[in-house]
Amino acid sequence: MVKIIVIFCLILGAFSINAQQKVSDSLYGQLISLEEISVSGLRASGEIPITFSEVTAKELSTRNLGQDLPILLNFLPSVVTTSDAGSGIGYTGIRIRGIDATRVNVTINGIPYNDAESQGTFWVNLPDLTSSIESIQLQRGVGTSTNGSSAFGASINILTDGISEKRFTKISKSFGSFGSQKTTVKHSTGIINDHFEFSGRYSKIKSDGYIDRASSDLKSYFFQGVYTNKNTLLKAIIFGGSEITYQSWYGVDKSILKSNRTYNSAGEIYDSNLNLLGYYDNQVDDYKQDHYQFHWNEKISSKINFSLGVNYTYGRGFYEEYNNNQTLESLQLNQINIGSITVNKTDNITQKWLDNNYYVGTFSLQYYSDNTDIVIGGSYGKYIGDHYGNLIWAKFSSNALPNHKFYKNQGNKNDATVYWKINQDVNDRLSIFGDVQYRKIKYDIEGVVNGPKRISVNDTFSFFNPKIGLNYKANNSRLFYISYAKAHREPNRTDYENGTPKSEKLDDYEAGIRIKKSKIQSQVNLYYMNYKDQLVLTGQIDQVGSPIRKNIGNSYRFGLELESFIEINSKFSWSPNFSLSKNKNKNFSFKLDGEIKNLGETNISYSPSLVAGNSIVFSPNSFFSLGILSKYVGEQFMGNIDSNLSKLDSYFINDFRVNYSVISKKWFKEIQLSLLVNNVLNKKYTSNGYFYTYDDTWSNPQAIKTIEGASYYPQAGINFLIGTNINF
DSSP states (O other): OHHHHHHHHHHHHHHHHHOOOOOOHHHHHHHHHHHHHHHHTTSOOTTSSOEEEEEEHHHHHTTOSSOOHHHHTTTSTTEEEEESSSSSSSSEEEEETTBOGGGEEEEETTEEOSOTTTOOOOGGGSTTGGGGEEEEEEEEESOSOOSSSOOSEEEEEEEEOOOOSSOEEEEEEEEEGGGEEEEEEEEEOOOBTTTEEEEEEEEEEEEOOSSTTOOEEEEEEEEEEEEEOSSEEEEEEEEEEEEEEEOOOSOBOHHHHHHOTTOOOTTEEEOTTOOEEEEOTTOEEEEEEEEEEEEEEEEOSSSEEEEEEEEEEEEEEEEEEEEEEEETGGGTOOOEEETTEEEOEEEEEEEEEEEEEEEEEEEEEEEEOSSEEEEEEEEEEEEEEEEEEEEEEESSOTTOOTTOEEEEEEEEEEEEEEEEEEEEESSSSEEEEEEEEEEEEEEEEEEEETTTEEEEEEEEEEEEEEEEEEEEEOSSSEEEEEEEEEEEEOOOHHHHHTSOOOOEEEEEEEEEEEEEOSSEEEEEEEEEEEEESOEEEEEEEOTTSOEEEEEOSEEEEEEEEEEEEEEOSSSEEEEEEEEEEEEEESSOEEEETTEEEEOOSEEOTTOOSEEEEEEEEEEEETTEEEEEEEEEEOOEESSSSOOGGGEEOOEEEEEEEEEEEEEOSSSOSEEEEEEEEESTTOOOOEEEEEEEEEEEOSSOTTSOEEEEEEEEEEOOOSEEEEEEEEEO
16 A cells, blocks of 8 residues: 555646646536536435535645544534544544434445444544544434434534645644544645546654553545546545554443543553553554545536446454453363363453455435526445454463454445435425435345354345425525434344344424624524334443444434534634424333333433533634634433433533734745644543443342442543644
8 A cells, every 4th residue: 555655646636747736716616516416316415304514625624634524513503522542533422312323324425335234434543534524514313314323413524625626645643642643644646638637645644652562553645636627527536545543442440430441441451460560562453444436426417417436445454352261162262171160260362354446336316496406316336344353362272272252243235226316496485395214234144253142134125215394595594494204224244143132213304594794694493203013222332332222112312403603703703502402201111120111211322302502702813813612511321211320411521722924925835833722721521421321130139239330431621732744
């Protein structure tokens, strides 16, 4: 890969020498329009009754100093973010309206990004993707029909870098707390001969993490080549990343949280008397992921557009860990008899591998007229994932041969989606939106999973998801909307490994108002999401930190969201948002003290009833800006039984940023200086954790007692990042 990057950079340089920089304004406008064809069929607009927020590359750039994309989206409505390492670099997560990442649909240029089996999104596999993003649209609720897995609370639609009109080279460097540093080199040839553009980026991020040994060593790349004429855009994109992160998903209990917040138990090595000897250096997650995309956008006429996308993703990597005193049986090894002593446990080192291939194609045909917009589209994806465990070393290896595999299985998934959307103007004020989606999934798993235990899955799902809504334009500044959407979603791999799950169903009702005036833009939205067999987080995690979910019958989420942008004057702007919600399980039953008890209405796990964000920005001119960003997250439960032990306390944090630009025509075009101080008030808080229960059947067999436990992920106190961008 390094050779490919070097060759590509040389090619870019050669093209740049002869690049013609002139391009007419009308042609550049056509290029932008052609680029948007690939995502316009999936995105919402102000004329569609969907709740959404949009973020531009310029807005992202003010805080893009190395932290993962979820952290940069933290201040959007109903968003809660988490970081295993506590610093926003490495494994990070995002929840929207209390919905975890396994049920948030993510697309990159219209191509599904969610892992087909786990349904999660692992941003650590694409570090610094933010530096190659043109715009993001976050839809809350079911949203419009999209490619890939269904949106069950939100969808994130990412459009990567557009065509650069002019040649440029940008070098970015940042550093800060916990040994964090980021280096990015980015280049574009600009438009050559009115038809071609080539661009590329290479990034490297390193951090020691706030948590002990929670280090990250991340690399990523993004290259694209473009050909365009008046009506055609062809774009080939290659991007990906590699990550080595020290494991930090075990958390700490409440007593350690008070005495040693940064403690990390991962990799601990003990002797036979349980004395701590040290830590295993390579207790890491080591993974690589490469994406190959090709897009064809065609403007057939002034009213008809067509887009085609093809993608291949190759992922491979492992978790390596030192295991103290593990049973030989779990490694599929025989016990050992040494004289009169029987050995059935051993210290060992294992690697748990995932090697997968994902193929997907998408299409969209769009018709736009003065009164009618129609989109017909869909996608087909095929996933093949090999899962296996290798024994690297064991103190007692019994009958193990070299490269001993202690489990092996394969997952296969086929996913086909077609949709039809229409937005019809009834008159100058009223329009009606309709959206019908049919999705079919076939999912198979066969083999042995870690344990070891046999797994065999052969399921087929057929889902019909209709949506309908109305827009009423009261005047030029106020628009009212109302919508209904049905969604279905299949279980993920972890659900099957932990039981016999059912698919989940959702009826989503949304109503809102958009206000757009010269100095005020605001959106207020009311929603009611009614679930059947929702797969909610139990609070528990499995052996590799994946959250465990269970079907819980009937549940609902009811809430009010507000998002505003207010231009106070030419120098000050204010962007407040808040979300008030009620998130409840109905007639929730749970096994306590050996008996199944109906607990009635309980809170859904990881669903705070109040989430608020705030941004105040001072910009006296175009070269300088100063911002204060605040986030409040109310208390939430990590389980579904309203246990006090499972409660995460509310927290209120504030970040401070400064951006300053220097323009020069001698040695460079512009230097941008950035300072970001996170958690400026040094708040000690935890944004995530896990909760578990088990039955104590041995202390008193006549009276079974349910034991509760919890662990927490502490987040960093005050910390900083300083960066510079040099544009040539």
